[in-house]
Amino acid sequence: MTILVRLPNWLGDLVMSGAFVRACAEFYGGPVDVIVRRELAPLAPLLGPVGEVVPFGREDARSPLRWVRLHRAAGGRRHDRFFCLPDSFSSALGAFASRSRHRIGYAHEGRSFLLTHAYPKPPGVHRVLEYRNLLDAYSGADGAPPPRVVLGGEALERARSPLAGPATARPLILFNPNSAAQSRRLPPGMAAALADRLLEEFAGTLAIPGSGSERVFSEEVRRRTRRPERCVNLAGKTDGLALAALCRSADLVVSTDSGIAHLAAALGRPVAVLFGAGDPDGTAPFTEAPLEVVRAPGVDCSPCVVNRCAHAEPPCLTGIGEEQVLAACRSLLGRKPGGPDHSGGF
The missing domain is CATH 3.40.50.2000 (Glycogen Phosphorylase B;)
Incomplete structure (x- = not known):
């Protein structure tokens, strides 16, 4: 089973998606590939078991042709599952362009026709649980294991603070x-x-x-x-x-x-x-x-x-x-x- 996850665009949301990434990797039994903004790409491996990191820039997002090509070539293969964490229309368009067999996300901005599985967003929940609910709704994972947001990995161990x-x-x-x-x-x-x-x-x-x-x-x-x-x-x-x-x-x-x-x-x-x-x-x-x-x-x-x-x-x-x-x-x-x-x- 191959998994591709479109990660959120903002640093705080990216960190909060870590519980989803870990749960997804554990449920499917292996690392997940991710698509992420270029500025945030170095942090993606800290989220959990991440395989291929596919970065994109503004020049990609502004060109429909480049956007389609980037998602079609992501990870060098056609993925079985594409989880779309952002709510934007463009992220669902990328999911559609990836040709993944199942494309999972929340119904928003009239984008449901681009997804194979579009779910209503749960109201009044923390963003971490909102992301995690997407996996539960699709797979029946039912909240196990409990979500935790922690960062780690070899890249972090090698990183050096400018005030060290x-x-x-x-x-x-x-x-x-x-x-x-x-x-x-x-x-x-x-x-x-x-x-x-x-x-x-x-x-x-x-x-x-x-x-x-x-x-x-x-x-x-x-x-x-x-x-x-x-x-x-x-x-x-x-x-x-x-x-x-x-x-x-x-x-x-x-x-x-x-x-x-x-x-x-x-x-x-x-x-x-x-x-x-x-x-x-x-x-x-x-x-x-x-x-x-x-x-x-x-x-x-x-x-x-x-x-x-x-x-x-x-x-x-x-x-x-x-x-x-x-x-x-x-x-x-x-x-x-x-x-x-x-x-x-x-």
Whole structure:
């Protein structure tokens, strides 16, 4: 039995699909081939038993002919089963082009005619369970084994963090104020003030990750802190595996509702997630690692799950107090208020 899985397009969703990949490989008794965005392709083997990784770029997605050819040639063979995790019409078109005997996905955007098995999406469930339900609905796997989102593998063991080594003062705090969505991104002034409080409370080094497009914003945050020399702007300087290694090396991760929060949690790091427009019941990190979800109290419009807020600065984020965040971080690290305590080591 040969399996091809179209993985999600965003880092957080990719991480959350790991439970599906592991369950699928276990159910069918072997590794699964995957199609994934080129930027995320290095992380695909961390999800579980993955065979062939077929990357694609924007140039492929924008050309119907290239899109069809890519899926038809995926893995060098015609697969028995194609699982389509994204909801988009284009992903179902790719499934159809693959000529897989069974093409499985959720009914959405009028794409059901491209699939051989189209199922209604279960309402009100976590994204991890949504992905896993697709396998259960088709195969009758019935939720066994229970879903777990963990990352690992040889590629991760070989990856090296850009802040590895004794020169980095501990604890290493990975602070991510960024998000692709304006409704989930901290305003720069708030981000800088929170970075100051984190350094005041825990000392050490504060690293700001992000994509190349977020480098200017991250640098603005760094410069507006009172101790910019203790902040490192790594936006645009880490590929997928280096970012994973950076997350794994962190002592504490404080992040907006973004892919980095999911990646760090799946690597077993303590994570405080600052939720804005998103709904934690549906998209909070699905983890057994220490996790604190921080939300602003009393914001009637939250969660709205839109990407752009009607306000210049989302009240669901600006309403989060610094003490709320610090209390969550102390809980994660087992600290008492009042500044750094290195007696236990890191």
